[in-house]
Amino acid sequence: MIPPVPHIGSMAGYALADLSAPAGKRLVSLSQNESLRPPSPAVAEALARAATSPQLYPDPDWTVLREAIADRHEVTAANILCGNGSLDLIGCLARAYLDPGTAALAPAHAYPFFRTATQMTGARFDTASETGATVDVDALLAQVTPETRIVFVANPGNPTGTRISRAGLLRLREGLPGDVMLVIDEAYGEFADHLGERMFDLVERGDTVVLRTFSKAYGLAGMRVGWGLFPPAIAAETRKVMNPNNVALPGQMAAHAALLDHDYMRETCAQTAVLRDAFATRLRAAGYELHESFTNFALIRFASPEAAESANRALRTDGVFLRPQGGAGLPECLRATISVADDMDLAASLLEDWARNGGKR
DSSP states (O other): OOOOOHHHHTSOOOOOOOOOOOTTOOOEEOSSOOOSSOOOHHHHHHHHHHTTOTTSOOOTTOHHHHHHHHHHHTOOGGGEEEESSHHHHHHHHHHHHOOTTOEEEEETTOOTHHHHHHHTTTOEEEEEOOBTTBOOHHHHHHTOOTTEEEEEEESSOTTTOOOOOHHHHHHHHHHSOTTSEEEEEOTTGGGTGGGOOOOGGGGGGSSEEEEEESSSTTOOGGGOOEEEEOOHHHHHHHHTTSOTTOSOHHHHHHHHHHHHOHHHHHHHHHHHHHHHHHHHHHHHHTTOEEOOOSSSEEEEEOSSHHHHHHHHHHHHHTTEEOEEEGGGTEEEEEEEEOOOHHHHHHHHHHHHHHHHTTOOO
């Protein structure tokens, strides 16, 4: 056997969703935070055009796409990097700025890939407690050490669905040392943009990166396209560890088409919010605890990890798959992606039945 390097050998693999539905049951996957509807119809036309030249490498500078992103968000195109999903950019930032002897810091219930990306570099991964499943700025600042190089914050958060205000993020940035990078992952940012709390201006400080993705609100999870706004110096270092052809031509063209159909994306967010809030209201009426969500999913808290697992088994018996959250330090919780109305009605009905039959909410 050929052994891996020690820090990779000691890692646990990134946990993927289990989607093996029982025989004879229709799979209702509410586990991966995919969009409740396909992307803009313009995407299909863009993919048809992309299919005419698959022999060509994609544009390594994503020129058309990033200029459109810059126009949409009123930022500088040269400061945008695109990746194979925002997950790709998180990994690149970790490789460029972390190594053994350094550390990254994140909230206790943060997106689990922050930990994975950190561990791949041999760096230490630290966490800070949250308050009400929400980022606690004071707790984060208290956990900063001389080894801390990156602080990762997803806002809105995954898997919690909660968010902190622009004022809170500004206080966090002001409290961090100047040699500590703040990475704000806004994978679900479009679902909270109506609040008018943009964070892109923080990038101008030179010590902050803001990431987004086309996987969620734009319905392009299968295309794997993410992007971020970077200070020039951080962008230059990050590009050194990036695959030079990281976003395939179909992905670039699909993302560009989806971005231009802004009204369609906003309608997707609006439909999602209506179904999400109705689902949460129904479960609260049945006695469940749910925090307010600013995403396309809802986090359901049970009385214990055992109760969450019991409910999860009951749902899966009928082909409904939610996402257990033990990997994010929330073993008493299940996360439900917001899907079409019939699927949400089925999930809510099964959870109501489970509670009526003696389940402990």
